[in-house]
Amino acid sequence: MNILVVGGAGYIGSHMVKMLLEQGHCVITYDNLSTGFRDAVLGGEFVKGDLADAARLDETFRRFLPDAVMHFASHIQVGESVEHPARYYANNVANTLNLLDAMVRHGVEYFIFSSTAAIFGEPEYLPISPFHPRVPLNPYGRSKWIIEMVLEDYERAYGLKSTCLRYFNAAGADPSGALGERHEPETHLIPLVLQALSGRRDSISVFGRDYDTPDGTCIRDYIHVTDLCAAHSLAMKRLMRTDASSCYNLGNGQGFSVQEVIDAAERVTGRRVKVVDRPRRSGDPARLVADPRLAEKELGWKPAYPDLETIILHAWVWESLGLPSETRRHVA
Numbered sequence: 108m109n110i111l112v113v114g115g116a117g118y119i120g121s122h123m124v125k126m127l128l129e130q131g132h133c134v135i136t137y138d139n140l141s142t143g144f145r146d147a148v149l150g151g152e153f154v155k156g157d158l159a160d161a162a163r164l165d166e167t168f169r170r171f172l173p174d175a176v177m178h179f180a181s182h183i184q185v186g187e188s189v190e191h192p193a194r195y196y197a198n199n200v201a202n203t204l205n206l207l208d209a210m211v212r213h214g215v216e217y218f219i220f221s222s223t224a225a226i227f228g229e230p231e232y233l234p235i236s237p238f239h240p241r242v243p244l245n246p247y248g249r250s251k252w253i254i255e256m257v258l259e260d261y262e263r264a265y266g267l268k269s270t271c272l273r274y275f276n277a278a279g280a281d282p283s284g285a286l287g288e289r290h291e292p293e294t295h296l297i298p299l300v301l302q303a304l305s306g307r308r309d310s311i312s313v314f315g316r317d318y319d320t321p322d323g324t325c326i327r328d329y330i331h332v333t334d335l336c337a338a339h340s341l342a343m344k345r346l347m348r349t350d351a352s353s354c355y356n357l358g359n360g361q362g363f364s365v366q367e368v369i370d371a372a373e374r375v376t377g378r379r380v381k382v383v384d385r386p387r388r389s390g391d392p393a394r395l396v397a398d399p400r401l402a403e404k405e406l407g408w409k410p411a412y413p414d415l416e417t418i419i420l421h422a423w424v425w426e427s428l429g430l431p432s433e434t435r436r437h438v439a
């Protein structure tokens with residue numbers, strides 16, 4: 108099949124492109140390279156384009172006739188979204204509408220959407236099922252929830268079928284070491300801990316030790332990026348087979364605290380990291396843990412790398428080997 112991967116030069120998108128190519132699909136990456144990297148796209152066609160550019164989208168749809176679209180291109184930082192909501196509504200909402208409208212114009216029916224645990228806000232119960240109330244607390248979460256609602260309307264009016272995949276904490280790297288997490292600036296816990304362990308940073312900050320959790324630090328559900336991509340692939344197959352739109356929560360169903368992640372990273376690398384305690388980061392819920400059972404049941408999805416140390420090990424291989432040469436020497 109011809110699969111259009113929007114945002115295929117980013118962290119999760121680039122892993123998806125690799126998996127789809129390995130599965131034998133024709134992959135077209137559409138990315139404006141604002142945060143992604145051209146060299147992270149390991150094959151297929153590449154179109155440098157912006158989602159605000161309807162003519163470029165039309166040209167791409169006409170040229171490649173995609174059977175389905177996977178959409179990874181969005182801004183992802185909660186804090187930034189509070190400070191600059193316009194950026195989030197312009198990119199995550201308005202640009203996504205441009206993409207959906209192009210799909211409707213060109214008769215492409217199947218859409219896989221990268222959503223987030225941030226649509227749930229402060230959890231009312233754990234683990235969080237896909238039916239948990241959606242009360243996003245910040246513009247990032249709201250931008251994703253808006254698109255989930257738009258998709259219901261687009262299906263009713265235009266017959267567009269979609270699967271929304273709500274990621275918990277995406278982490279890890281391709282087990283081959285060919286790809287990994289590469290955000291500039293990096294804000295996520297696991298890559299930051301590993302950068303501190305490799306010497307690229309002095310220390311790791313712990314944002315708050317006064318949460319209502321056993322060790323006082325926040326608990327998250329870390330899910331391997333390869334497992335996330337496998338879920339996309341299964342979701343696309345199911346969507347095309349059944350024509351039934353749906354939403355799934357993607358996590359391992361197990362939470363680890365910030366301190367447990369740091370301890371695990373020290374075990375995996377055999378090194379010690381300098382930890383600096385800092386105040387809470389605003390907008391961080393104490394615990395986020397997914398209930399992934401619906402995805403397991405309906406998609407037949409089973410994470411291959413649920414173990415936290417394996418997730419960290421793969422990220423460490425990338426941190427050690429996968430980065431440009433000037434950073435490699437730190438871990439030689």
Ligand code: UFG
Nearest residue numbers: 183223224225275294295296299312313314325365388391
């Ligand atoms: N943390 C630290 N120190 C750091 C970085 C993070 O203590 O240097 C803590 C955070 O406070 C949080 C945990 O580590 O408690 C995880 O933080 P991340 O930034 O790695 O991930 P988040 O849970 O904040 O964010 C993830 C996704 C978002 C999504 C969110 C859902 O990256 O896109 O989950 O709530 F919105």
